[in-house]
Amino acid sequence: MNDTSARDAAFRVRFLLATGAWAVIVAAALVAVPLAFKERLPDPLATHWGPSGGPDGSMPFAALVIVALVWALVAGAGLAVAARGELAVRRHARRWSTAALAWSGVFLLGLQSLTVAANLDRPRWEDAASPGWETIIVIAAAFAAGALGWLAGRPGPDRRPVSAEPAAEALVLDPGERSVWVSTVSSPVAAGLALAFLAAAVSLAACALIGLAAELWIGVGVFALVGLLGLCLSSVRVKVGPEGLAVSYGPLRWPSRSVPLAGIDRAWTERRHPSDVGGWGYRGRPGQSTIMIRGGECLVVRYASGGELGISVDDAARGAALLNALVAVEN
């Protein structure tokens, strides 16, 4: 065990050094490139182009350097998380972070090069050239870098989260009995916020209908989408029974997702908090996600396919015990 932790610690240091070096190189390039061409660039610079291809927005020269600052903040926050948490030693999380770092670094560098190239040797920002096919190259290069980052994150340890709570109690199932476990968790605050968003969407729609501005429909769409998603995540019901696991969202219990017992590996409980998983709501991505309604005890289910789902529900220990017992009978 100590051997493993020592290896993990050494790997974490190497990981931090490598990603830190990448962060520093990108930051240095983001500062050095504009400074090197400072004499040949107008101030302010064209930084935004309209649909016709002509520049329609500008920023002072210093803004280019601020991009480097933004990068330093983003990368620094990522590294801080990796230094403290388990990110470096969990393969899935590590791959996503290396991919994100590579993608965002190359994307920012590409954007900056495009801006510098378009403004180079122009007396005023209004005369800036319009970037064309170069934009596509930058986007493609960023995604290629992201893919490389994804591959680069593969080597290294993969520490799986272990049950933070004592082993779940064993349940004895009587074949003549139907055993089910059901638990609901809801957040009145989330429901209130979601309803406020929906109300805003309706008000905007009313304004748009009486002909204030057609652009309001964009706001209607965004508010309605946010409101509906929020409403779905304001209340979650989890059911464990002979049919398997079913997770249903929202006051209407729709959408709902069921997983048959054959698709479940095992279940346990873990203490998770919004600060661990990145906030409230649906956190993570399919296969490695947490439905965080409130901090504290969570039911964590590992699928036979390897993915994991955590749900912050009450009485999770009994749910995990029943799920394990049912899976044991099924097998």
Add this chain to the structure above:
Amino acid sequence: MLLKLDLNDPRPLHEQVADAIRRAIVQGDVAPGDRLPPARDLADALGVNANTVLRSLRDLRDEGLLEFRRGRGVSVLRRPDPREALRSMARDLLDEAVRYGYRPHDVIELIKELS
């Protein structure tokens, strides 16, 4: 909340559901003050009609175990008192014994024989 239904129990379904919920309260799955999952979720999980569950919940409320509050759902009021439950069963037993011509003394003898 863990609920168990006996598939071969001939009693009416609402009594079985009430028993399952009562058992969950006795075993401490839900403590006094805790809210029960909504009736339709319980019904869906148990595979019974929502009205059946509502009837069980009302019976348990009449027993004084549950409390219905508008807008807050159903919550547990207190744990059932086993002594009280046995007392009502003992009263039924004595009533039944009288019908067969047994006196309380005879019933006590019978219980001693059995235990």
